[in-house]
Amino acid sequence: MRTLLLCGMAAAVAFSTPTLAQQELVINSFGGSYEKLHRKLVITPFEKKYNVKVKVVTAYSSATLAQLRAQRTNPQYDVAHFSGGLEAVAAKEKLLGPIKPSELTNYKDMYPFAVAGIEQGRGPVYSVAVIGLLYNTKSVKKPPTSWQDLKRPDLRGRILITDAASNTYGMLGMLMMNRAAGGTMDNIGPGLAFVKGLLPHATLISKSPEIQQNFAQGNAWIAAYAQDYAFTLTKAGLPVKFIVPKEGAAFAPITINLVAGRKNRDLAVKFIDFSIRAEASRGWAIGLRYSPTNKAAKLPADVASQVVYGPAAVKKLVAFDALKIGKERPKWNEAWKRAIAK
Amino acid sequence: MSSRSEPFWLLLPGLLVLILAFFWPVGELLVTSFFTAPQAGAPPAGTRASAGLANYAKFFADSYYLGVAERTFRLSAITTFFTFLLGFPLAYIMARAGPRLRFWLIVLTVVPLMTSVVVRTFGWLVILGRGGLLSKVLEWTGLSASPIGLMHTETGIVVAMVQVLLPFMALTIMGVIAGIDPKVEEAARTMGAGFFGVMRTVIVPLSLPGIVAGSLLTFALSISSFITPTLVGGVRLPMMAGGIFSHITGSLDWNFAAAMSMLLLLATLAVIVPYAMLLKRRGA
Numbered sequence: 001m002r003t004l005l006l007c008g009m010a011a012a013v014a015f016s017t018p019t020l021a022q023q024e025l026v027i028n029s030f031g032g033s034y035e036k037l038h039r040k041l042v043i044t045p046f047e048k049k050y051n052v053k054v055k056v057v058t059a060y061s062s063a064t065l066a067q068l069r070a071q072r073t074n075p076q077y078d079v080a081h082f083s084g085g086l087e088a089v090a091a092k093e094k095l096l097g098p099i100k101p102s103e104l105t106n107y108k109d110m111y112p113f114a115v116a117g118i119e120q121g122r123g124p125v126y127s128v129a130v131i132g133l134l135y136n137t138k139s140v141k142k143p144p145t146s147w148q149d150l151k152r153p154d155l156r157g158r159i160l161i162t163d164a165a166s167n168t169y170g171m172l173g174m175l176m177m178n179r180a181a182g183g184t185m186d187n188i189g190p191g192l193a194f195v196k197g198l199l200p201h202a203t204l205i206s207k208s209p210e211i212q213q214n215f216a217q218g219n220a221w222i223a224a225y226a227q228d229y230a231f232t233l234t235k236a237g238l239p240v241k242f243i244v245p246k247e248g249a250a251f252a253p254i255t256i257n258l259v260a261g262r263k264n265r266d267l268a269v270k271f272i273d274f275s276i277r278a279e280a281s282r283g284w285a286i287g288l289r290y291s292p293t294n295k296a297a298k299l300p301a302d303v304a305s306q307v308v309y310g311p312a313a314v315k316k317l318v319a320f321d322a323l324k325i326g327k328e329r330p331k332w333n334e335a336w337k338r339a340i341a342k
Numbered sequence: 343m344s345s346r347s348e349p350f351w352l353l354l355p356g357l358l359v360l361i362l363a364f365f366w367p368v369g370e371l372l373v374t375s376f377f378t379a380p381q382a383g384a385p386p387a388g389t390r391a392s393a394g395l396a397n398y399a400k401f402f403a404d405s406y407y408l409g410v411a412e413r414t415f416r417l418s419a420i421t422t423f424f425t426f427l428l429g430f431p432l433a434y435i436m437a438r439a440g441p442r443l444r445f446w447l448i449v450l451t452v453v454p455l456m457t458s459v460v461v462r463t464f465g466w467l468v469i470l471g472r473g474g475l476l477s478k479v480l481e482w483t484g485l486s487a488s489p490i491g492l493m494h495t496e497t498g499i500v501v502a503m504v505q506v507l508l509p510f511m512a513l514t515i516m517g518v519i520a521g522i523d524p525k526v527e528e529a530a531r532t533m534g535a536g537f538f539g540v541m542r543t544v545i546v547p548l549s550l551p552g553i554v555a556g557s558l559l560t561f562a563l564s565i566s567s568f569i570t571p572t573l574v575g576g577v578r579l580p581m582m583a584g585g586i587f588s589h590i591t592g593s594l595d596w597n598f599a600a601a602m603s604m605l606l607l608l609a610t611l612a613v614i615v616p617y618a619m620l621l622k623r624r625g626a
Contacts (some may be wrong), residue, residue, distance in 0.1 A: 062591050062592055063591045065594070066590055066591040066594060069594065163577045165577070165588060165592045165593075166577070166588065166591070166592055199578075203494075204494075204576060204577055204578050205576075206576075206577050213471075217471075217472060217473045219472055219473075329592075329593070329594075330593040330594060330595055333588070333592050333593045334593065337406070337577075337580065337588070338406050340577060340578050341406060341409065341410075341578060341579075341580060342578050342579060
């Protein structure tokens with residue numbers, strides 16, 4: 001009996017050793033419809049092509065950055081996806097590792113702005129989100145043309161504001177409202193006053209599925225959010241359109257970054273290279289209307305009209321200095337929380 | 343092994359786990375709370391740059407954070423009160439019921455505890471949301487003209503919290519009431535006390551230790567509650583635990599988050615420790 005037990009234990013130990021296991025890559029993704037498409041375009045094909053296992057942790061950028069800081073001495077991610085310029089903060093803190101252009105086979109196909117910082121640890125931009133205004137075309141008779149239109153009396157009670165403290169898109173929306181109200185990155189007072197004025201007539205949300213929920217329930221007719229999300233809502237059957245207000249729309253690059261200090265760097269770089277290939281770039285545009293950053297991605301005409309296509313169009317977007325965002329964010333978060341608290 | 347050192351060796355594994363998993367991390371947190379980063383958000387978070395009570399001063403000097411603390415304690419007190427109102431009758435019925443009924447009542451009370459609190463809270467999101475079950479009932483009965491919900495309101499937070507914490511209150515009180523000899527109640531009845539008279543003069547005084555224990559447990563769980571107040575209350579009604587989380591992941595000001603955590607721990611201890619000392623004095 002005892003020998004049987006010992007044999008059983010030995011067998012259990014033998015089978016649990018990693019010699020038979022596949023190589024594993026740990027990444028973060030953003031959940032919901034984004035993660036679904038992420039798996040379809042990149043994660044699952046990558047797993048098949050290289051016969052590895054990719055472990056996906058659903059975490060927005062701020063939470064991922066917090067985790068990387070906590071795990072500085074023993075990072076648990078191999079690749080980190082960031083939006084809202086947080087990669088600049090992470091790279092400055094040496095949480096991300098540099099990549100040489102020669103290590104990426106798709107390097108030559110990328111727009112220069114998309115690969116500008118890879119040698120300093122700021123990973124390539126693999127898609128661009130545009131933050132502007134989404135509105136329900138059936139309920140809003142007069143289409144909005146400006147950020148100031150959020151103040152329109154006919155839209156009262158139907159406005160959605162995204163929390164700037166926990167959501168980078170919300171932060172960029174707040175910065176655009178600030179810009180339209182006359183503020184700057186050093187003084188977000190006008191932006192906060194603008195938002196405070198909207199609050200009695202608005203619902204505050206923090207996660208993207210809440211936007212869909214509110215639009216579907218008829219609770220919201222207009223929101224400051226991303227162009228790609230307008231497409232998600234139309235796919236769900238809602239009559240939603242995205243517009244670039246006359247003061248501009250925010251440029252929100254989404255980057256894929258190499259985490260420093262991990263053992264499987266080679267596999268991680270392969271994953272990054274796989275993520276920026278033309279096929280993926282095209283897939284993001286067709287699937288969710290993210291704007292492509294790979295020159296070789298050819299889009300059908302109807303898709304091209306719903307994204308920002310080409311370097312000239314990208315130049316028209318308002319870009320906020322990522323390092324400045326990183327520096328000011330804690331102050332902005334404090335001020336924001338005070339402005340929205342009841 | 344002498345019989346005098348035996349208890350020590352038996353306690354050792356549990357003690358080690360407690361030290362490694364609780365006292366050490368909390369100690370680290372305590373130390374972190376006394377430092378401030380050279381500049382907010384600068385790496386690495388939790389850095390030991392300048393020592394002092396700056397974080398605590400910041401908390402108490404700021405009406406925003408005092409408001410967060412006030413909301414936390416106020417809603418927790420209200421939650422504890424309503425949990426008691428619902429839990430006491432439930433506990434009495436469970437204690438005095440026949441074996442079969444008691445069994446099913448206990449199962450009904452305990453089963454929610456086995457479900458993740460996240461799942462239970464999402465259930466509330468569906469019921470309390472605009473267009474949800476509560477909204478439909480209010481509209482149907484004519485109490486409300488348009489779809490209305492309790493989401494993102496303090497009332498909603500209390501409702502959800504009461505449901506989540508009810509098992510703790512009910513089971514604690516039930517245990518005590520079950521220990522009260524039914525003959526004592528019968529004796530009071532024969533002396534002429536009505537049902538509520540018996541409650542007031544016999545059951546409540548005798549079950550007071552259980553009521554206090556249940557209330558303290560509910561209060562302590564309520565003030566440190568994170569998921570339910572955050573999901574139901576939303577970002578405009580911040581409470582302590584949500585605020586700590588926001589500072590760790592949003593502002594990345596871990597020193598301040600550590601200070602807030604310490605204050606929350608102190609508040610919990612301030613509630614539990616006097617009770618424990620009182621019990622010891624009574625020789626319980």
